Amino acid sequence: MAKKRPTKTKAPARPQITDGEIPAVGAREPCPCGSGRRYKACHGREAAHAVTELVRRPFEGLPGECDWVALRELVPAATAELTLRDPLPEGVPSVTLATVLPMAWPGLRRDTGAVLLGLQNDTASGDISRDLADTLLRSLQAEPGNPVGGERPAPDGPRLQDLLDLGAAFEPVVHTGFEFWLEHAESATGEVAASLERANAAVIPTVRLTGVDAAYWCETPDKNHLRWVMPHPEEQLLDALARLHAAGASSLGEDTRLVGSFRAHGLVVPVWDLPTGVSADEVEKPAAAFGERLAEALERTAPLTAEERRARSGFTNRQITLS
Numbered sequence: 001m002a003k004k005r006p007t008k009t010k011a012p013a014r015p016q017i018t019d020g021e022i023p024a025v026g027a028r029e030p031c032p033c034g035s036g037r038r039y040k041a042c043h044g045r046e047a048a049h050a051v052t053e054l055v056r057r058p059f060e061g062l063p064g065e066c067d068w069v070a071l072r073e074l075v076p077a078a079t080a081e082l083t084l085r086d087p088l089p090e091g092v093p094s095v096t097l098a099t100v101l102p103m104a105w106p107g108l109r110r111d112t113g114a115v116l117l118g119l120q121n122d123t124a125s126g127d128i129s130r131d132l133a134d135t136l137l138r139s140l141q142a143e144p145g146n147p148v149g150g151e152r153p154a155p156d157g158p159r160l161q162d163l164l165d166l167g168a169a170f171e172p173v174v175h176t177g178f179e180f181w182l183e184h185a186e187s188a189t190g191e192v193a194a195s196l197e198r199a200n201a202a203v204i205p206t207v208r209l210t211g212v213d214a215a216y217w218c219e220t221p222d223k224n225h226l227r228w229v230m231p232h233p234e235e236q237l238l239d240a241l242a243r244l245h246a247a248g249a250s251s252l253g254e255d256t257r258l259v260g261s262f263r264a265h266g267l268v269v270p271v272w273d274l275p276t277g278v279s280a281d282e283v284e285k286p287a288a289a290f291g292e293r294l295a296e297a298l299e300r301t302a303p304l305t306a307e308e309r310r311a312r313s314g315f316t317n318r319q320i321t322l323s
Contacts (some may be wrong), residue, residue: 004182007121013111015030017205023099026050032162043101043294050177053126053127054126054127055126055127055128055129055265056129056265057132057265057266057267058127058129058130058140058265058266059128059129059160059161059265060266061161061166062104062129062161062164062166062170063166063168063169063170063215063252064080064169064170064171064172064215064228065231065267066209066213066229066231067170067172067213067214068119068170068265069214069228069229069264069267069269070172070208070214070216070227070229070269071097071099071119071172072119072120072128072253072264072265073097073128073264073265073269074106074202074206074216074218074227074269075172075174075206075208075230075259075323076099076100076176076202076204076206076316077099077100077174077176077177077178077180077203077206078099078172078173078174078208079093079096079097079098079099079173079175079180080097080099080170080171080172081094081096081097082095082096082097082117082164083164083165084163084164084165085162085163085164085165085166086163088140089140089141089168090114092114092115092140092213093112093113094114094115095114095136096114096115096116096117096180097116097117098117098119098180099118099119099120100118100120100178101118101193102147102178102181102183103143103147104118104120105147105148105149106118106121106131106135106146106148106149107135107139107142107148108139108146108147108148109139109142109143109144109146109147109148110144110145110183111144111145111183112144112183113141113144115119115132115136115139116137116139116181117132117139118135121150123150123154124151124152125152125153125155127153127159128265129160129161129165130153130157130158130159131150131153132158133153133157133158133160133162133163134151134153134154134157134158135148135150135151135227136160136163137163138151138311139305141246148216150224155213159211162209172208172303174206174207174208174216174287176200176201176203176260177196177200177203178199178203179196179200181196182196187254204218204219204220205218206218206219207278207280209226209284211281211285211287211288212228212287212288212291214228214229214230215227215228215229216228216229217274217279217280217283219276222276223273223274223275223276224273224274224275224276224278225229225271225273226252226271226272226274226283226287227269227270227271227272228269228270228287229264229267229269230267230268230269230270231267232268234263234267234268235241237268237297237298238261238268238312239297239300239312240294240297240298240300240316241258241261241294241299241312242304242305242308242309242312242315243268243300243308243309243310243314244290244297245258245311245315246295246305246307246308246310249293250290251272252272252274252283252286252287252290253278253282253283253286255273255274256273256274256275256286257272257273257276258270258271258272258319259272259273259318260314260318260319261315261318261319262319262320262321262322263319263320263321263322264321264322265322268319309316
């Protein structure tokens with residue numbers, strides 16, 4: 001007689017967990033939801049997508065969004081004091097945003113307890129705002145006198161918009177060098193002084209205009225430039241620039257030329273070439289006048305003429321995306 005095979009005992013069903021309760025586990029471990037698949041192929045896929053998905057306008061909603069973009073992409077050396085929504089922890093006298101920190105550190109807790117947050121860094125996710133918020137929170141808790149490295153933020157972690165006082169002014173201060181790295185830069189000696197000198201030698205002279213928002217003059221060996229970060233919707237702005245260019249009203253004075261634009265963090269940045277001898281002060285009045293002309297052009301809704309369409313096509317073909 002054939003032997004009877006032992007009856008297999010049915011494994012008890014795994015309790016099902018709702019999406020809101022799924023904890024993060026190792027990528028190769030079974031997903032806690034009970035599906036039987038590895039975490040990375042199940043709910044881990046959603047978490048990874050949330051972290052890597054690109055946020056087109058990461059600074060949207062922050063006071064001075066255009067200046068945030070400029071400090072991220074255009075300005076070599078600048079700082080801005082940040083005001084948090086909640087009171088600062090004990091022992092933290094201030095929080096300062098900096099374009100770049102020594103060794104490209106994402107954050108730094110000074111010996112005094114003050115926090116510096118670096119803006120020009122590689123990001124671990126597709127949301128710069130969430131990366132910066134994560135670095136800020138870890139910098140507030142770091143031991144004084146220590147840099148803070150970069151880490152991948154939690155997909156549901158806070159963003160800068162959650163941590164900063166959105167009613168506080170954002171006022172960048174452009175520097176001629178990186179002396180702000182040190183609390184007593186004037187007394188630096190030896191290798192520290194030499195490193196600071198090398199860093200300062202690479203700085204392109206840059207000035208923030210005072211008469212218009214988020215416009216930055218810079219000096220290069222061949223010619224000077226004005227790069228102006230604008231908050232207007234891209235299609236509307238390109239139409240307005242095309243209207244002005246076709247009408248011969250897009251320059252900032254004699255021998256200046258609107259040469260194109262680039263796109264950075266969801267905003268358009270028109271760029272003008274300026275003669276070498278034109279200083280930032282000399283651009284103030286022409287820039288303010290251009291701002292008035294642009295405001296009028298932005299109000300127009302009539303279809304573009306053939307000449308205006310050619311001008312717009314030229315701008316679009318020369319546009320470069322930085323982010």
